[in-house]
Amino acid sequence: MRKRQQNRSFMPVMLVIIAVITVISICLVAILGFSAIRYIADTPILANTNIPVFAETTDSVEVGGYAEEPPDWIIMFPEPEIEYEELPYVPNATYVPYIPNATHNFPAPSPFALLPFYIVENSQAYAYFHVERPYLDYEEVVWKVNVFLHVPFYSEIRIDNNPNPLLVSPAFRLPYYFTPAELVPVNEDNPNIMATPATVEAFRSLRTAAIADGLDIAAVSGYRPASRQRVIFGNQSDPYRVPAAVARPYHSEHQTGRAIDLWGPTPSGLLDATGPPSAVGLWVAANAHYHGFIVRYTAENSHITSFISEPWHITYVGREIAKYIVNNNLSSLEEFVGRNPGVTLP
């Protein structure tokens, strides 16, 4: 009798123990399953995506084995953050990746991870930016985060250590003391205007085509060292306004030797920026890409580039990329790089 009673009094205790073990098991299975999903979500789909390698710090950077220090005058220009403004977006329905190296054979939990230009390191930023701007589609979220357009201009700056950097912008600056590997005069008789050999060759091709169409173009500015850029930048009445007219030192395409400013029949001596565009301006906008140039700053992409419309400023990116940007109606070089991370100049 006693034994039986003892057994009965143990029954509820046993039931409680079994219940606790069951709950713990369910929790363990749930935690393991969740971890597996997180692992898949954070695993890069493209093993062969070339992610650009940038220096971790903007204070110093290794170039040719020497630790670089910023020139003294850099501290004269504290860089205020500028709020990013959003404009309506028209998706490119017929977009085809520039490098078709993407193959996705299994469903990924993150919608961003399905895109060929997804970068695993940015997965959190994609999620935050998407919550912040729910009206953007996945592609726009991803390419904008890839080129730091999800944060205010100049609030996050990366140094591109590529000897021939493709994108120079508020978010991507050149290393201190950057100079192009080679510079040649744009016009044989004027050594004051220099550019890289490929840029000069493309410019001569563009000019020959313009002359054949009964127009003429001339270069008024090419390569500019950072010291010169600093003077031009500092001479403005309001250097930090956005959209900007003059790039900050180390953020200017002119320092790459691949940007050319074109002469125009205006008081400033540049192609028209206000009023109806000139015949030369229209011709350049329609033909530059056949020769490897893009009109870098337009009224439509001002909110992406941070610069005013500059119909005179053309940038050499090579025929392949220039034609690709125009044929795919990409808004900007930022969008091209954001959609094709790791792509370098040919």
Ligand SMILES: [Zn+2]
């Ligand atoms: Zn320019």
